[in-house]
Amino acid sequence: KRPPGPYPFPIVGNIFQLGRNPHHSLAKLSKTFGPLMSLKLGSTYAIVVSSSEIAKEILQKNDSVFSGRFNPVAVHAHDHHKTSVTCLPPGNQWKKLRKICKEQLFSTHRLDASQGLREANLQKLSEYVQKCCDSGREVNIGEAAFITMLNLMSATLFSSEFTNFDSDTNQEIKETFHGVMKYVGVPNISDFIPIFKLIDPQGIERKAEFYLGKLLSIIEDIINQRLKSRGASLDYQKKNDLLETLLDLSEGSEYDLSTNEIQHLLLDLMIAGSDTTASATEWTMTELLLNPEKLSKAKHELRTVIGQNKQIQESDISKLPYLEATIKEVIRLHPPAPLLAPHKSEGQAQVSGYIIPKDTRVLINAWAIHREPSLWPNPNSFEPERFLDKNISFRGQDFELIPFGSGRRICPGLPLANRMLHALVVTLIQNFDWKFEVGAEGEDAHREEEFGLSVQKAIPLKATPIKL
Numbered sequence: 001k002r003p004p005g006p007y008p009f010p011i012v013g014n015i016f017q018l019g020r021n022p023h024h025s026l027a028k029l030s031k032t033f034g035p036l037m038s039l040k041l042g043s044t045y046a047i048v049v050s051s052s053e054i055a056k057e058i059l060q061k062n063d064s065v066f067s068g069r070f071n072p073v074a075v076h077a078h079d080h081h082k083t084s085v086t087c088l089p090p091g092n093q094w095k096k097l098r099k100i101c102k103e104q105l106f107s108t109h110r111l112d113a114s115q116g117l118r119e120a121n122l123q124k125l126s127e128y129v130q131k132c133c134d135s136g137r138e139v140n141i142g143e144a145a146f147i148t149m150l151n152l153m154s155a156t157l158f159s160s161e162f163t164n165f166d167s168d169t170n171q172e173i174k175e176t177f178h179g180v181m182k183y184v185g186v187p188n189i190s191d192f193i194p195i196f197k198l199i200d201p202q203g204i205e206r207k208a209e210f211y212l213g214k215l216l217s218i219i220e221d222i223i224n225q226r227l228k229s230r231g232a233s234l235d236y237q238k239k240n241d242l243l244e245t246l247l248d249l250s251e252g253s254e255y256d257l258s259t260n261e262i263q264h265l266l267l268d269l270m271i272a273g274s275d276t277t278a279s280a281t282e283w284t285m286t287e288l289l290l291n292p293e294k295l296s297k298a299k300h301e302l303r304t305v306i307g308q309n310k311q312i313q314e315s316d317i318s319k320l321p322y323l324e325a326t327i328k329e330v331i332r333l334h335p336p337a338p339l340l341a342p343h344k345s346e347g348q349a350q351v352s353g354y355i356i357p358k359d360t361r362v363l364i365n366a367w368a369i370h371r372e373p374s375l376w377p378n379p380n381s382f383e384p385e386r387f388l389d390k391n392i393s394f395r396g397q398d399f400e401l402i403p404f405g406s407g408r409r410i411c412p413g414l415p416l417a418n419r420m421l422h423a424l425v426v427t428l429i430q431n432f433d434w435k436f437e438v439g440a441e442g443e444d445a446h447r448e449e450e451f452g453l454s455v456q457k458a459i460p461l462k463a464t465p466i467k468l
């Protein structure tokens, strides 16, 4: 007995019912077919989960069965899927990489040590906004957040800066990243009907090969340079970044980590971390600019707790409950990965009275769960206050709020994402007011989404900073 679902068309199944924003279309379909729904996506069988109870059954009770991955063909480029922590099945190699992420890369101690590397990049963002403010220039907030995120990530990983604001010199890096995001995230007919893999009709596999190859070679150069510096002198001064940690681990530790694994892990972290966090920043600024009274409350809290012109320390975040509530509310409404990343059942399981066979693609519709009226009164309105008297976190224990997933596959970068996201938003609001006009398109147009590797705003957010 399988869960109910819409009738599948021959060959394509329900592919065309996914629409431009699959999280919206699937939420609508689940109103008819229920919170556990069957779909046929080309030749693969899929289930869609749209309630917090069933998400808990899958990600907690049956965590080990459902912790497989359904990988798009695009990540087969350069055999990335054979080494990537994001793509590997939940075997020993994946467990080793997860353990390294948890214990070595994203521990509180390690992130505290690399905090200074991130502070310098936030200062650059502040200077850029100041320059725009002095000349009355508009800021493309999504673009500025993306550049800063690339730099926060490259600082944390390699102590280097990938790109900067006003020059075109590093345009190539930005284009390479956008290329990877686009071709790994875009719907590919070969993912649903495998016979198409042979001809790659959309050219996605060829493009993914090109862009992933470029990024891998940039990372390879950085690793080689570091290995050279480490070998060059006995009094080599170790850096506080994650690459240094990984290279230390590769030299005779319990982890048995190869340079190839380091290269693909760094690629994964850059891809998984930059776009998601930048998109969350742009959505936060959008909601704050559309809701000026909430922006005033957040600024008032910052003035009172931190003061003006004083750079925030990451340890200050927990002293800013209104800002924390604001960010929770933003990623409730706009989870950057609304369907998480596709899971796969590694064996047969029983869920909510239905039999789910091995090799089923599992889509968890976090977006639908986050807007479920029985869990969230006025689900579509932006109300950070709803979190002030509730002890709900997004760390995977509360299934009504799962923007980072839950269980074994929960986002390992959550502690870093949390720090960077809060610090970025503070940098943008602490010392500036913003002039923003909704325009003829109206408020709702500013909340329109575009599905991809992470959900972007359909209309980029542009506003002019004004000195306080």
Ligand code: HEM
Binding pocket: 085, 086, 087, 098, 268, 269, 270, 272, 273, 274, 276, 277, 280, 335, 336, 337, 340, 341, 342, 343, 403, 404, 405, 406, 408, 409, 410, 411, 412, 413, 414, 416, 417, 421
């Ligand atoms: C606001 C920012 C972010 C959001 C919303 C987010 C969300 C997610 C989600 C939903 C997943 C899939 C969970 C699942 O399969 O159930 C994921 C996986 C992952 N994330 Fe994040 N993420 C963010 C930032 C980051 C950062 C900063 C990093 C690293 C620096 C990172 C690294 C990863 C990796 C490596 C995986 C794959 C884990 C695995 O498959 O075992 N993420 N993230």
